[in-house]
Each structure stands twice: as structure tokens, then as C-alpha cells.
Amino acid sequence: MEQKRLLLFVTLSASMLFAWQLFINPKIAPPPAAQNAVENDIQDPQDPDAPLVAIKPDIPGAKNAADEQPAPPQADLLNNPQRTILLGSLDPETGYFLQTKISTTGASLVEAHLNDPLYRDLKDPKQPLQILGQFDAGKNFKRSSLDLDVAQLDAKLAALNVDSHSANWKILDLVKDPDDPKLYQSVLLSLTAPDGSIEVQKKYDLKKYPVPPDDFREFRDTNQSGYMVHFDIKVINHGQAVQKLEYQLLGPIGIPLENAENTRKFRDLRIGFLQDDKSVETEIFTAPDIIENVNAQQVEKYSRAFQFAGVDIQYFAALLTPDGKNYDPQLVNGEMQ
Numbered sequence: 001m002e003q004k005r006l007l008l009f010v011t012l013s014a015s016m017l018f019a020w021q022l023f024i025n026p027k028i029a030p031p032p033a034a035q036n037a038v039e040n041d042i043q044d045p046q047d048p049d050a051p052l053v054a055i056k057p058d059i060p061g062a063k064n065a066a067d068e069q070p071a072p073p074q075a076d077l078l079n080n081p082q083r084t085i086l087l088g089s090l091d092p093e094t095g096y097f098l099q100t101k102i103s104t105t106g107a108s109l110v111e112a113h114l115n116d117p118l119y120r121d122l123k124d125p126k127q128p129l130q131i132l133g134q135f136d137a138g139k140n141f142k143r144s145s146l147d148l149d150v151a152q153l154d155a156k157l158a159a160l161n162v163d164s165h166s167a168n169w170k171i172l173d174l175v176k177d178p179d180d181p182k183l184y185q186s187v188l189l190s191l192t193a194p195d196g197s198i199e200v201q202k203k204y205d206l207k208k209y210p211v212p213p214d215d216f217r218e219f220r221d222t223n224q225s226g227y228m229v230h231f232d233i234k235v236i237n238h239g240q241a242v243q244k245l246e247y248q249l250l251g252p253i254g255i256p257l258e259n260a261e262n263t264r265k266f267r268d269l270r271i272g273f274l275q276d277d278k279s280v281e282t283e284i285f286t287a288p289d290i291i292e293n294v295n296a297q298q299v300e301k302y303s304r305a306f307q308f309a310g311v312d313i314q315y316f317a318a319l320l321t322p323d324g325k326n327y328d329p330q331l332v333n334g335e336m337q
Contacts, residue, residue: 077191078160080104080168085187088206090115090128092216094180095208097226099128107169107189107202108144110134111254112229116220122258131316133254145318146231147250150200152243156193164200167191172201177208197239200247205230230323252311252318263314270319272307280307 083104088096092115101111112132119129135143147165154163169189177183186205192198209226212219220226237243257266269285293299310319 077157077167077170077194078162080170082168083171084110085171085174085184087184087187087204088115088208089180089183092116092220093211094177094183095210096183096185096206097209097220098206098229100132100204100206100229102187102189102204103144104168104171104189106144106147106165106167107191108134108165109146109204109229109231110144112145118217118220129256131255132252132318135253143250143253145250145253146202148200148202148233149248149250150198150235150245152245153191153193153198153200156195156198160194164191169202192238197237198243198245199236199238201232201234201236203230203232203234205232249320251309251320255311255313255316255318257313258315265314268312269310270312270317271302271309273302274305274307 081104085102085104086099087102088094088099090099090113097115099113099115100109102108103110109132111130111134113128113130115128121127121129132145137143143165150164157163157167160167169191171187172190173186173188174184175186177185185208186203188201188203190199190201192200206229207225209219209223233247233249235245235247237245255267257263260266265286267287269287269290270282271285272280272282275281306322308319308321310317
């Protein structure tokens with residue numbers, strides 16, 4: 001009897017447990033299907049043999065925010081306007097011997113004209129004689145007198161698709177003639193690297209000389225100071241570390257060659273090297289010789305001190321000479337010490 005009761009109890013218990021799991025439990029606690037689906041979606045892209053890695057959940061709007069990040073700010077130098085400045089005057093009565101045209105593009109000396117009535121353009125005698133001009137080889141390749149190349153500065157400007165020739169320099173100072181406010185006698189220009197580490201300044205200055213009442217011709221023919229364009233270069237290191245900079249300065253361009261059919265020469269390069277006793281020894285280099293040496297890659301680099309260097313044409317010459325007030329080299333065998 002006891003065995004029958006035990007068997008009945010076990011049978012009823014098993015039936016109740018089976019019915020509970022099959023019909024009642026799914027309605028009370030359904031399986032977490034959505035969670036399993038999410039877990040499957042996360043794990044599916046991974047290699048089943050690879051170790052599990054944490055995946056950062058997406059943040060709403062994160063992709064759009066990344067796409068809409070502002071571009072890095074451009075350097076202020078791109079906002080410098082293009083401008084042309086005239087120094088001096090074409091009127092000889094003002095006391096100036098010259099009028100020069102300075103462009104903020106490259107801080108270049110684009111043109112220079114004599115205002116002496118004796119020197120006129122042969123093709124148009126009403127126009128003053130232009131003694132410096134611009135070399136235009138096409139394809140946006142132009143060079144002017146006193147153009148400056150600073151490799152370290154150009155490397156920093158490359159990210160802005162400009163260089164020291166094509167960038168517009170900033171005008172720091174523009175000095176008016178004290179006697180005539182419509183005229184300018186000096187301009188100071190500056191170009192700074194985008195990171196602010198290097199600044200190069202170029203200054204052009206013309207001096208005026210009172211016109212003698214009676215001997216204008218002798219005064220103009222003997223006073224060389226009035227024909228000078230005073231030019232300064234200043235390189236400033238705004239960084240904390242020491243920097244080594246090298247620059248190349250272009251000489252005079254566009255000197256007029258008159259009566260080319262009958263000239264005895266076209267142009268020579270002349271350099272006056274200083275000797276130990278401060279005397280000057282002039283060396284002459286002809287254009288064909290220079291071209292031949294350049295093509296043969298045999299260009300000599302001179303480290304000797306010089307008193308002048310420039311171009312000599314049939315009737316005119318344009319020379320660069322260091323300022324005597326700041327230039328007193330100590331020489332040994334012609335080399336600066």
C-alpha cells in the first residue's frame with residue numbers, strides 16, 4: 001500500500017513539473033530574445049577564434065560631429081592685401097633722383113626710373129628712362145631686383161601653397177616725405193612663417209637732396225648718393241631654439257641695353273673683392289662664361305669679402321654694395337674673419 005502511494009506521488013510531481021515548464025513558465029518569464037540578438041550582432045563580425053575585445057558603443061551624432069569639425073585656421077599672411085608703393089618722384093624738383101615701384105608681392109623692387117630730363121626712353125622720349133625692371137619668363141615665373149629666397153621660411157609656407165615670392169608681405173611702416181605728404185620715401189615690409197617662428201623684414205629707402213639753384217647738371221652728374229636705393233634685410237628668430245637660416249639675394253634686373261646692334265658688349269658681372277689692405281680687386285665675368293659654368297655645374301661659391309657686386313652694361317651699371325657704416329670686415333687672405 002505504501003509503495004503505491006509513493007509511486008503515485010512521484011508520478012504526479014513529475015507531471016506537475018513538466019506542465020509548469022511547458023505551459024506556465026514561458027508566459028511568466030519569456031526568454032531575453034532582444035538581448036541575445038544584440039549580443040549576436042556584436043559578436044558576429046569578430047573571428048570566432050579571435051579573443052573577445054571590448055567595442056565602444058556608438059554615441060548619437062558622433063559621426064556627424066567628426067565630419068563637421070572646423071578646418072585649421074589659415075595664417076594671417078594670406079589676408080595681406082596686394083599693394084604697390086611708389087617711393088620718390090618723377091619730378092626732379094622734389095630732390096629725389098629716382099622713383100621706385102615696390103610690390104607687396106614678394107616685397108620686390110619691380111621698377112626704378114630716373115627723373116633726370118637728360119635720360120629719356122629712346123622709343124618714347126616723353127617717358128623717363130627705366131633702369132630696373134622685372135624678368136617675366138611666363139607661367140607665373142617672375143623675378144625682380146632684390147628678390148629674396150629663404151629656404152627655411154619657404155618650407156614653412158609650402159603648406160599654404162605660397163612662398164616668399166608669391167606671398168603678399170605685410171606693410172609695417174610707410175614713411176611720407178616730410179615736405180610733401182603725397183610722396184613716400186621709405187617702406188618696411190614683413191613676412192612671418194605660419195608657426196610664428198621666423199620673420200623676415202625688408203626695408204627700402206630713398207634719400208632726397210636739395211636741388212642747387214645754378215648747377216643742376218653738375219650736381220646730378222657728380223652726386224652718386226641720390227641714385228642709391230637703401231635696402232636692409234632683417235631676419236628675426238621668434239622661436240626658443242637656435243635656428244640656422246640661409247638666404248639668397250637676387251641682384252639687379254632689367255638694366256637697359258641701348259643700341260644693341262652696335263654695342264661692344266651686352267652685360268658683364270663685376271665683383272670688387274676686398275684685399276687685406278682694404279684695396280679693391282675687380283673680377284669680371286661675362287654672361288657666356290657664367291652660362292657655361294652653370295651648365296657644367298662648375299659654379300664657384302665665393303666666401304671672400306666684397307666691396308661691390310653687380311651688372312655692367314654699355315652705358316649703365318647697377319651694383320650692390322654693403323653699407324660702409326656697418327661693414328668693416330677683418331680680412332686674412334681676402335677671407336672675412
